[in-house]
Amino acid sequence: MKSSGTTELNTFYPIKPECQADVPATRFKPRAGKTLSQRRWQASFSQDGHLDIAKVLRRIQRGGVHPSIKGEVWEFLLGCYDPNSTLEERNELKQRRRGQYDMWKAECQKMVPVIGSGKFITTPLIDDEGQPIDPSLVGVQTSDKKVVQWMQLLHQIGLDVHRTDRALDFYETEANQAKLFHVLAVYAWLDNDIGYVQGMNDICSPLIILVENEADCYWCFDRAMRRMRENFRSSASSMGVQSQLATLSQIMKTVDPKLHHHLEDLDGGEYLFAFRMLMVLFRREFSFADTLYLWELMWAMEYNPYIFTKYEDPDRAKTKGPSPATNNKHLKQYGKFERKNVKTGHTEENSALSVFLVASVLEIKNRRILNEAKGVDDVVKILGDITSNLDAKKALNEALKIQKKYLSKAKKA
Amino acid sequence: MGAYRADEDYDYLFKVVLIGDSGVGKSNLLSRFTKNEFSLESKSTIGVEFATRSIRVDDKVLKAQIWDTAGQERYRAITSAYYRGAVGALLVYDVTRHVTFENVERWLKELRDHTDANIVVMLVGNKADLRHLRAVSTEETTNFAEREKTFFMETSALESLNVESAFTEVLTQIYHVVSKKALEIGDDPAALPKGQTINVGSRDDASAVKKDGCCSA
Numbered sequence: 001m002k003s004s005g006t007t008e009l010n011t012f013y014p015i016k017p018e019c020q021a022d023v024p025a026t027r028f029k030p031r032a033g034k035t036l037s038q039r040r041w042q043a044s045f046s047q048d049g050h051l052d053i054a055k056v057l058r059r060i061q062r063g064g065v066h067p068s069i070k071g072e073v074w075e076f077l078l079g080c081y082d083p084n085s086t087l088e089e090r091n092e093l094k095q096r097r098r099g100q101y102d103m104w105k106a107e108c109q110k111m112v113p114v115i116g117s118g119k120f121i122t123t124p125l126i127d128d129e130g131q132p133i134d135p136s137l138v139g140v141q142t143s144d145k146k147v148v149q150w151m152q153l154l155h156q157i158g159l160d161v162h163r164t165d166r167a168l169d170f171y172e173t174e175a176n177q178a179k180l181f182h183v184l185a186v187y188a189w190l191d192n193d194i195g196y197v198q199g200m201n202d203i204c205s206p207l208i209i210l211v212e213n214e215a216d217c218y219w220c221f222d223r224a225m226r227r228m229r230e231n232f233r234s235s236a237s238s239m240g241v242q243s244q245l246a247t248l249s250q251i252m253k254t255v256d257p258k259l260h261h262h263l264e265d266l267d268g269g270e271y272l273f274a275f276r277m278l279m280v281l282f283r284r285e286f287s288f289a290d291t292l293y294l295w296e297l298m299w300a301m302e303y304n305p306y307i308f309t310k311y312e313d314p315d316r317a318k319t320k321g322p323s324p325a326t327n328n329k330h331l332k333q334y335g336k337f338e339r340k341n342v343k344t345g346h347t348e349e350n351s352a353l354s355v356f357l358v359a360s361v362l363e364i365k366n367r368r369i370l371n372e373a374k375g376v377d378d379v380v381k382i383l384g385d386i387t388s389n390l391d392a393k394k395a396l397n398e399a400l401k402i403q404k405k406y407l408s409k410a411k412k413a
Numbered sequence: 414m415g416a417y418r419a420d421e422d423y424d425y426l427f428k429v430v431l432i433g434d435s436g437v438g439k440s441n442l443l444s445r446f447t448k449n450e451f452s453l454e455s456k457s458t459i460g461v462e463f464a465t466r467s468i469r470v471d472d473k474v475l476k477a478q479i480w481d482t483a484g485q486e487r488y489r490a491i492t493s494a495y496y497r498g499a500v501g502a503l504l505v506y507d508v509t510r511h512v513t514f515e516n517v518e519r520w521l522k523e524l525r526d527h528t529d530a531n532i533v534v535m536l537v538g539n540k541a542d543l544r545h546l547r548a549v550s551t552e553e554t555t556n557f558a559e560r561e562k563t564f565f566m567e568t569s570a571l572e573s574l575n576v577e578s579a580f581t582e583v584l585t586q587i588y589h590v591v592s593k594k595a596l597e598i599g600d601d602p603a604a605l606p607k608g609q610t611i612n613v614g615s616r617d618d619a620s621a622v623k624k625d626g627c628c629s630a
Contacts, residue, residue: 202456236492
């Protein structure tokens with residue numbers, strides 16, 4: 001049985017008929033009076049384009065964003081634009097960024113001509129020694145380590161693009177798949193520290209669908225990665241996300257020592273079973289439409305009015321950081337989660353809202369884990385049951401409660 | 414202990430890992446074996462996922478706990494943590510992409526660096542249904558498997574070809590290794606490692622565990 005909400009969402013993010021049965025059910029429904037609507041969004045801008053971000057955040061945290069405007073709203077939530085700017089300033093910035101992206105893409109295309117052709121590759125371009133496997137596919141002969149490393153990643157991006165959200169109609173066209181490929185390839189070229197790691201495709205895909213212009217997608221993805229890129233850092237002995245897992249362990253030890261010790265007894269004290277949730281921000285636990293809802297709630301709750309400056313002009317952001325004596329009106333420009341951090345002076349980088357969200361999921365399953373889990377495999381199984389059974393907003397509100405508890409206990413300790 | 418999970422009683426619990434290059438079909442082999450499902454829209458594996466299934470060999474119930482791993486090199490720090498305690502491995506390559514076969518050697522080394530010498534390894538050439546695209550011949554792998562003393566089978570998760578046999582063969586071989594071991598140590602059940610078998614990142618290298626109490630009757 002499908003509710004009308006699901007039917008409406010299906011027109012925004014159509015699922016291939018043969019895949020209907022395989023994807024998790026969607027719970028999100030745009031609700032009048034709660035969800036940020038197109039009309040209300042437009043009414044939140046002043047004459048010259050300044051955005052009343054406090055008003056918008058309040059709405060989003062109550063009921064998400066209507067599918068018709070998600071892309072443009074997300075650009076603000078992710079920090080691509082300053083709400084305290086004019087429409088003209090933003091248009092100017094947008095044009096500049098598009099030009100910049102085109103230049104980077106041309107740079108990539110010079111090395112690998114398939115980029116920009118509307119097609120993409122799934123087989124390796126060069127061998128272990130950096131020699132081209134098919135010389136017609138490689139535009140430059142080089143031993144430059146940066147170039148070689150990047151080229152070695154491209155077929156992995158292609159392999160993953162080929163199987164990203166394939167239940168959605170959107171990716172039936174090669175042009176849309178290529179759009180995802182381009183953004184990931186250009187990103188990997190510029191952020192060669194991280195390059196490309198599986199899972200980044202899952203983060204990028206919704207942006208490709210919601211934001212029409214490819215260059216604009218790139219900038220959204222770049223901003224999203226600013227929050228998450230450390231998770232994707234990998235070495236021979238560890239992965240970056242393990243810092244977040246360590247924070248999770250710390251949080252659980254503080255707010256629910258009994259459960260934490262039980263998990264430790266099962267040799268699950270490293271919380272590796274939460275690995276995927278943090279890496280791809282719960283994409284596998286929610287349907288596509290519900291992920292969008294979850295993410296916009298999270299990003300609204302994590303919103304910091306200095307986010308744009310922090311990314312655009314890091315030096316200036318340091319001098320202009322939030323003062324402790326922030327007044328009430330100013331505090332309303334923060335999301336619920338970030339506001340609490342600012343108030344308590346808590347600035348731990350690894351304690352993102354997503355980490356508290358995992359904690360809230362563990363709390364939901366607290367009893368079953370304590371009673372039934374005799375090994376880490378059981379924990380994985382019990383957590384697997386949350387797929388499409390989780391209410392994004394409820395779970396996030398629980399996460400906020402855990403944050404409150406954690407901050408007050410951590411303060412006392 | 415007897416009351417716990419009475420509905421899925423088993424005599425042996427074996428930890429098996431699925432490894433190999435990205436996109437060779439590891440996850441679909443697993444879902445074919447454990448759920449008889451195959452999906453053309455399946456997503457890449459992030460980190461490690463797992464599923465279980467029990468089979469009967471002789472008069473014993475063997476429960477396989479199969480850990481499916483991400484293929485990308487970057488994930489190796491996480492995935493190799495799951496090798497510990499594995500008694501079997503299916504090392505998968507794609508018969509239509511020769512490079513995935515070339516990498517088998519690297520995978521094998523990696524596996525042998527992290528696991529017990531007695532581990533049962535099966536090379537699995539998947540996507541055998543794509544006959545017109547074949548790039549790795551059966552002889553090539555047969556020679557390699559003989560040299561490396563591994564088992565070998567070609568499968569198609571899509572057509573459900575040999576998937577059952579590949580897993581069953583691995584589990585049966587593990588069972589033989591374990592029962593031989595039991596025989597060598599005088600069939601003294603107390604000599605078999607006991608307790609928690611499968612631990613993520615555990616120091617415990619228990620290879621196979623006979624569940625307490627189940628064989629006393």
